Amino acid sequence: MNLAEVFNPMIILGIFVAGGLGSALRVLLSKFNGFWPWGILLANVVASFFAGWAVTSFDANVTWVAILVVGLAGGLSTFSSWAAGAVQLVSRDRPLAAALYTVVTLILSSTAAWVGLLLG
Numbered sequence: 245m246n247l248a249e250v251f252n253p254m255i256i257l258g259i260f261v262a263g264g265l266g267s268a269l270r271v272l273l274s275k276f277n278g279f280w281p282w283g284i285l286l287a288n289v290v291a292s293f294f295a296g297w298a299v300t301s302f303d304a305n306v307t308w309v310a311i312l313v314v315g316l317a318g319g320l321s322t323f324s325s326w327a328a329g330a331v332q333l334v335s336r337d338r339p340l341a342a343a344l345y346t347v348v349t350l351i352l353s354s355t356a357a358w359v360g361l362l363l364g
Contacts, residue, residue, distance in 0.1 A: 258311035266291070266319025274325065280345045281329035284322070288349055291321030293356035300364025321353075 269287070276283035295317040302308040326349055333342035 255307055255310055259315035262311050262315030263319035266316045270320050284325045284329050285349055288321045288326060289352045289356045291317040292353040293360040296357035296360025297364040300361050
């Protein structure tokens with residue numbers, strides 16, 4: 245992507261809209277909690293799969309990759325919500341649950357991205 249494409253108002257607008265949709269979906273999913281913050285885990289895994297798929301499927305079209313990966317998948321997944329969930333588990337005297345949540349999130353998200361790449 246060259247400098248003119250980076251500052252293309254349509255790409256910026258597309259990322260803005262897609263990111264908003266992804267963020268709204270993440271908020272809805274974040275309501276599902278239990279032993280772990282299941283909704284955030286699901287959001288991160290789905291976003292990772294989608295990002296892997298989109299990168300492969302739209303390889304030649306940097307505009308759509310930017311909108312779908314940076315916007316939609318970026319809004320849906322979130323490092324800060326995952327970190328907050330892990331910290332909340334620790335603050336509730338559940339350090340083992342926090343550690344397992346971290347490991348499971350990393351393994352499932354990276355595996356989902358890889359599967360998305362394969363299927364894209």
